[in-house]
Amino acid sequence: MGMGLRNGFLLILSCVVTLSLSVWGRPATFLEDFRITWSDSHIRQIDGGRAIQLVLDQNSGCGFASKRQYLFGRVSIKIKLIPGDSAGTVTAFYMNSDTDAVRDELDFEFLGNRTGQPYTVQTNIYANGKGDREQRVNLWFDPAADFHTYSIMWNHHQIVFYVDEVPIRVYKNNEVRNIPYPKLQPMGVYSTLWEADDWATRGGLEKIDWTKAPFLAYYKDFDIEGCPVPGPANCATNSRNWWEGTAYQALNAMEAKRYRWVRMNHVIYDYCTDKSRYPVTPPECMSII
Numbered sequence: 001m002g003m004g005l006r007n008g009f010l011l012i013l014s015c016v017v018t019l020s021l022s023v024w025g026r027p028a029t030f031l032e033d034f035r036i037t038w039s040d041s042h043i044r045q046i047d048g049g050r051a052i053q054l055v056l057d058q059n060s061g062c063g064f065a066s067k068r069q070y071l072f073g074r075v076s077i078k079i080k081l082i083p084g085d086s087a088g089t090v091t092a093f094y095m096n097s098d099t100d101a102v103r104d105e106l107d108f109e110f111l112g113n114r115t116g117q118p119y120t121v122q123t124n125i126y127a128n129g130k131g132d133r134e135q136r137v138n139l140w141f142d143p144a145a146d147f148h149t150y151s152i153m154w155n156h157h158q159i160v161f162y163v164d165e166v167p168i169r170v171y172k173n174n175e176v177r178n179i180p181y182p183k184l185q186p187m188g189v190y191s192t193l194w195e196a197d198d199w200a201t202r203g204g205l206e207k208i209d210w211t212k213a214p215f216l217a218y219y220k221d222f223d224i225e226g227c228p229v230p231g232p233a234n235c236a237t238n239s240r241n242w243w244e245g246t247a248y249q250a251l252n253a254m255e256a257k258r259y260r261w262v263r264m265n266h267v268i269y270d271y272c273t274d275k276s277r278y279p280v281t282p283p284e285c286m287s288i289i
Helices: 252-266
Strands: 013-018 033-037 044-046 053-057 062-066 069-080 089-096 105-111 122-125 135-138 148-154 158-163 166-170 188-195 216-231 269-272
Touching: 033 148, 053 062, 069 089, 089 148, 105 148, 122 158, 122 166, 135 166, 148 269, 166 252, 188 216, 188 252
Parallel strands: 013 216
Antiparallel strands: 013 053, 033 062, 044 053, 062 188, 069 148, 069 216, 089 105, 089 188, 105 122, 122 135, 135 269, 148 158, 158 166
């Protein structure tokens, strides 16, 4: 995850997160299941803990994480992104094993734009310490006009990133071909909001327009369905978990059609086809969905 703060300017980025966390169907408030990981003075609870506000200014950014980690399942959240000129800002929603050399990570990063330009979502996957698997998709709607649902589904067979139930990224389990797959390390759920105008918009060419601050984004209906760790020892290997069912081991016909549509019309960068970085196509890119 990248991060940068530019001294001498004041940026207030705030987002309201309305939490409806469901672990085995149980609703939660912020402090029941989350902890502040970065700058508690920049996070405040709203509406009895059902919402929180994050602030990024010249002194610090901020973020939070789930108190527990999870091994397989689905995480989803509804987000209404920063409207107007959001260039140089990044809103992130991701899972991370919180380990160093061998970390696993599944990223949604929403890269701000200049007014009128498409919002870009970057996904990345780290498996057994190996990352650099970025893909970028220009969203086909205005994600700042209303809430949209962003989900990560993770099981023993595949990882799928969804936008409003439309798959935009699929990473198959190809361990039989000696391709790393995250299956041994539980991951926590994280969210951060920060200024990254050194890389986020057009590779850093577009800088933040500080006169447009504050920048506002909103989250709600945060939901986790998975195996909590610590928790039942046999949960992660239980084939009866709904996310391990036959229907979730590969894309169905409708999902495959939607996925092809995204790949043909909205992908603007794919590390698999970046010959300057990878003269030899990475082996996982050869897998058939």
